[in-house]
Amino acid sequence: MSLKISKTEFKKDVMDNCRRLFRKELDEATPQEQYQSVSYAVKDMIVENWIATQKQLTKDDPKIVYYMSMEFLMGRALGNNLINMTAYEDVKEALDELGIDLNFVEDQEPDPALGNGGLGRLAACFLDSLASLGYAAYGCGIRYRYGMFKQKIENGYQVEKPDNWLKYGNPFELRRPEYAKEIRFGGNIRVEYDDETGKTLFKQENYESVLAVPYDYPIVGYDNNQVNTLRIWDAEPIVDFQLDSFDKGDYHKAVEQQNLAKTIVEVLYPNDNHYAGKELRLKQQYFFVSASLQAAVDKYMRNHDDIRKLYEKATFQMNDTHPTVAVAELMRILLDDYQLEWQEAWDVTTKACAYTNHTIMAEALEKWPIDLFSRLLPRVYQIIQEIDRRFIIQVEEMYPGNEDKKRTMGILRDGQVRMANLAIVAGYSVNGVARLHTEILKKRELKDFYEMMPEKFNNKTNGITQRRFLMHGNPLLASWVTEKIGTKAWATDLSLMSGLKKYVDDPKAQQEFMDIKYKNKERLAKYILEHNGIEVDPRSIFDVQVKRLHEYKRQLLNIMHVMYLYNKIKEHPELSFYPRTFIFGAKASAGYIRAKEIIKLINSVADVINNDRSINGKIKVVFIEDYRVSNAEWIFAAADVSEQISTASKEASGTGNMKFMLNGAPTLGTMDGANVEIVEEVGSENAFIFGMSSDEVMNYEKNGGYNPYEIYNNDADIRRVVDQLVDGTYADGDTERYRDLYNSLLNTNCSDRADMYFILKDFRSYAEAQERVEAAYKDREGWARMALLNTACCGKFSSDRTIEEYAKEIWHLHKIKVEA
Numbered sequence: 172m173s174l175k176i177s178k179t180e181f182k183k184d185v186m187d188n189c190r191r192l193f194r195k196e197l198d199e200a201t202p203q204e205q206y207q208s209v210s211y212a213v214k215d216m217i218v219e220n221w222i223a224t225q226k227q228l229t230k231d232d233p234k235i236v237y238y239m240s241m242e243f244l245m246g247r248a249l250g251n252n253l254i255n256m257t258a259y260e261d262v263k264e265a266l267d268e269l270g271i272d273l274n275f276v277e278d279q280e281p282d283p284a285l286g287n288g289g290l291g292r293l294a295a296c297f298l299d300s301l302a303s304l305g306y307a308a309y310g311c312g313i314r315y316r317y318g319m320f321k322q323k324i325e326n327g328y329q330v331e332k333p334d335n336w337l338k339y340g341n342p343f344e345l346r347r348p349e350y351a352k353e354i355r356f357g358g359n360i361r362v363e364y365d366d367e368t369g370k371t372l373f374k375q376e377n378y379e380s381v382l383a384v385p386y387d388y389p390i391v392g393y394d395n396n397q398v399n400t401l402r403i404w405d406a407e408p409i410v411d412f413q414l415d416s417f418d419k420g421d422y423h424k425a426v427e428q429q430n431l432a433k434t435i436v437e438v439l440y441p442n443d444n445h446y447a448g449k450e451l452r453l454k455q456q457y458f459f460v461s462a463s464l465q466a467a468v469d470k471y472m473r474n475h476d477d478i479r480k481l482y483e484k485a486t487f488q489m490n491d492t493h494p495t496v497a498v499a500e501l502m503r504i505l506l507d508d509y510q511l512e513w514q515e516a517w518d519v520t521t522k523a524c525a526y527t528n529h530t531i532m533a534e535a536l537e538k539w540p541i542d543l544f545s546r547l548l549p550r551v552y553q554i555i556q557e558i559d560r561r562f563i564i565q566v567e568e569m570y571p572g573n574e575d576k577k578r579t580m581g582i583l584r585d586g587q588v589r590m591a592n593l594a595i596v597a598g599y600s601v602n603g604v605a606r607l608h609t610e611i612l613k614k615r616e617l618k619d620f621y622e623m624m625p626e627k628f629n630n631k632t633n634g635i636t637q638r639r640f641l642m643h644g645n646p647l648l649a650s651w652v653t654e655k656i657g658t659k660a661w662a663t664d665l666s667l668m669s670g671l672k673k674y675v676d677d678p679k680a681q682q683e684f685m686d687i688k689y690k691n692k693e694r695l696a697k698y699i700l701e702h703n704g705i706e707v708d709p710r711s712i713f714d715v716q717v718k719r720l721h722e723y724k725r726q727l728l729n730i731m732h733v734m735y736l737y738n739k740i741k742e743h744p745e746l747s748f749y750p751r752t753f754i755f756g757a758k759a760s761a762g763y764i765r766a767k768e769i770i771k772l773i774n775s776v777a778d779v780i781n782n783d784r785s786i787n788g789k790i791k792v793v794f795i796e797d798y799r800v801s802n803a804e805w806i807f808a809a810a811d812v813s814e815q816i817s818t819a820s821k822e823a824s825g826t827g828n829m830k831f832m833l834n835g836a837p838t839l840g841t842m843d844g845a846n847v848e849i850v851e852e853v854g855s856e857n858a859f860i861f862g863m864s865s866d867e868v869m870n871y872e873k874n875g876g877y878n879p880y881e882i883y884n885n886d887a888d889i890r891r892v893v894d895q896l897v898d899g900t901y902a903d904g905d906t907e908r909y910r911d912l913y914n915s916l917l918n919t920n921c922s923d924r925a926d927m928y929f930i931l932k933d934f935r936s937y938a939e940a941q942e943r944v945e946a947a948y949k950d951r952e953g954w955a956r957m958a959l960l961n962t963a964c965c966g967k968f969s970s971d972r973t974i975e976e977y978a979k980e981i982w983h984l985h986k987i988k989v990e991a
């Protein structure tokens with residue numbers, strides 16, 4: 172779209188906004204006020220195309236995908252919108268002329284962090300790709316008042332602070348009260364027989380309800396005039412009802428409704444790959460699912476008359492099991508509001524709902540206690556009972572007398588509602604997020620389902636958007652790529668990156684590539700100095716692990732290896748050692764004690780090592796506070812080594828791995844998730860692979876684990892590091908601070924298996940891979956070649972490729988074309 176108006180007009184808009192909104196001239200405004208003034212001017216330009224897109228949708232009437240997700244980890248909007256409008260440079264210049272620095276203005280925007288990690292960020296990348304590719308799509312979610320907490324590190328410990336991201340309002344959002352929907356909870360179901368129609372009616376009584384009010388956010392497609400919508404729901408008390416209640420003197424009820432509205436969207440649960448089973452969470456799920464479905468059905472019925480064909484125009488992609496209640500809610504709408512017969516409603520539902528699985532971690536499986544579920548959602552529960560009853564009959568028909576099959580596949584079992592089973596039974600598609608992950612689902616986790624309904628299963632390897640993670644995050648490399656391959660078309664066709672392959676042996680190109688990396692390392696070093704007070708040398712190897720803190724992701728392996736290296740350097744100061752900066756960034760769920768211990772350990776190790784002058788700065792350890800989308804962009808751009816070291820089989824895909832690759836950082840990793848496919852694209856000689864295979868891990872697990880003492884007893888270096896957890900080296904003499912971590916590795920008597928995540932088992936292999944990294948880095952040309960090849964081979968990992976696959980193979984969408 173580029174700047175639709177002249178620079179002069181844009182500048183005037185910005186200045187006018189400042190006057191109107193804040194009664195100030197631009198140079199008197201606070202940085203936040205400047206940000207708002209600029210953003211409103213940008214939004215004005217977006218709105219034109221937003222309206223045009225809506226008109227096009229009405230005209231073409233294409234099938235729409237509703238991407239239903241509890242999380243959208245969007246990151247800042249201003250810079251990204253300008254990039255996609257291809258107006259970034261123009262706006263930068265215009266603001267320069269006003270004496271304002273665009274980067275500074277961008278920095279004033281709070282990071283919208285309505286997500287935890289991988290799953291939420293994937294949803295954001297998908298929205299970007301859907302709009303950029305010309306597909307009609309809505310993101311459906313919750314407008315949490317407080318997003319992912321802000322992380323402070325105090326005395327080495329993580330402290331969570333509320334993320335009041337809406338404090339100053341959000342210039343890009345649009346409140347749409349005209350589309351508000353009522354959402355009902357609890358009460359009882361009265362069954363009525365309608366003499367006239369002969370139908371049985373189900374009436375919910377004595378319920379509590381809230382009003383779901385949508386807020387729309389523009390999702391700007393790249394250079395194509397299209398603007399899609401992320402619709403997230405806020406909760407408000409139902410005012411009429413409240414007055415009613417006051418009239419009746421039912422003050423208590425009115426207050427209750429007020430409270431329900433306030434609490435329901437209050438905060439995002441900060442759990443990644445973990446199910447906590449909280450009632451409020453189920454309320455959140457039903458709240459946004461019911462509102463989104465009601466809105467989608469209303470929209471469809473505005474210009475169609477046969478609800479039985481809803482699936483021709485709408486498809487609902489369920490981002491993990493969190494929105495799976497959609498299946499039963501859609502059935503409820505079709506049965507109770509539209510009076511369809513069961514079979515008709517089932518036909519629509521099973522052609523409209525699809526499910527993506529994002530983890531095989533057992534602790535992430537959503538299983539709601541039936542008493543809670545049926546109390547909160549009585550009618551939805553009745554419907555699930557009927558779905559389960561009919562499904563069990565099918566299982567019996569296919570596997571007569573086989574109780575095991577019913578036990579594994581039943582939806583209602585052991586007093587629980589098993590959400591994944593509901594999603595699979597009702598969904599027309601079940602997909603994993605990387606090839607290995609999908610194979611594990613088919614062969615193990617969901618084996619019985621796969622055998623019964625193989626046609627539903629498919630793989631969609633994840634991807635990431637190059638617009639945010641290269642164009643915006645790494646402008647130097649972005650321009651260089653454009654110059655080298657002679658086109659900017661990689662912005663929407665990442666396979667063109669392969670055009671860089673011809674430069675991998677070109678010394679000049681190598682030098683340019685490494686110079687850009689160096690500049691990005693300087694930028695990050697400055698950030699680290701400002702935020703951590705730690706000086707790091709951009710000439711050292713930047714070895715980076717940034718992702719949520721989870722035992723399976725094995726930050727503990729990384730930091731224990733740092734302890735091992737430190738021991739080695741202290742013992743043999745004469746040995747050559749290439750300087751390294753180990754960079755960590757990770758949030759731990761507030762209640763995940765062991766994860767928090769690991770954060771403290773990383774910071775303690777950092778303290779000891781960074782302050783030991785005797786090692787001449789050979790190792791530095793940095794824990795970047797409050798890792799989030801905005802600083803992630805800089806971190807990926809500056810990384811030399813991408814740490815992807817999960818226990819094989821545990822990381823469904825990973826997407827950080829792809830962002831590092833795009834920015835030219837080779838992978839140091841296990842054969843897990845999408846690492847497998849990264850290695851396939853770039854060649855195993857251009858990655859550092861180590862550790863057990865997923866099959867080995869799963870075999871050990873089947874046989875009850877392994878005995879870590881064999882390693883502890885036989886490997887003195889490892890023993891020393893493990894012992895240092897409890898000899899006070901990193902705890903000011905306190906031998907108990909890291910006792911739990913020590914126990915988790917060795918103590919077969921504790922509730923878990925000892926060393927559940929095979930840290931000691933993989934340690935040697937990891938240390939050897941790290942030696943290969945060092946040797947490879949010392950060879951400057953060799954390293955440049957390898958780094959460049961990673962960027963050149965990343966084409967497959969664009970979320971554009973992923974979305975094309977979803978669109979063709981699952982959703983069956985057609986593109987629209989929005990005229991300027």
Ligand code: OAK
Pocket residue numbers: 287288289290291293442443444445491529530535604633822823824825826844
């Ligand atoms: C979060 C909550 C519950 C279940 C899964 C998640 C989650 O974030 N999973 C992650 O999804 C990413 C996107 O598919 C994957 O790349 C990660 O491997 C996976 O852990």
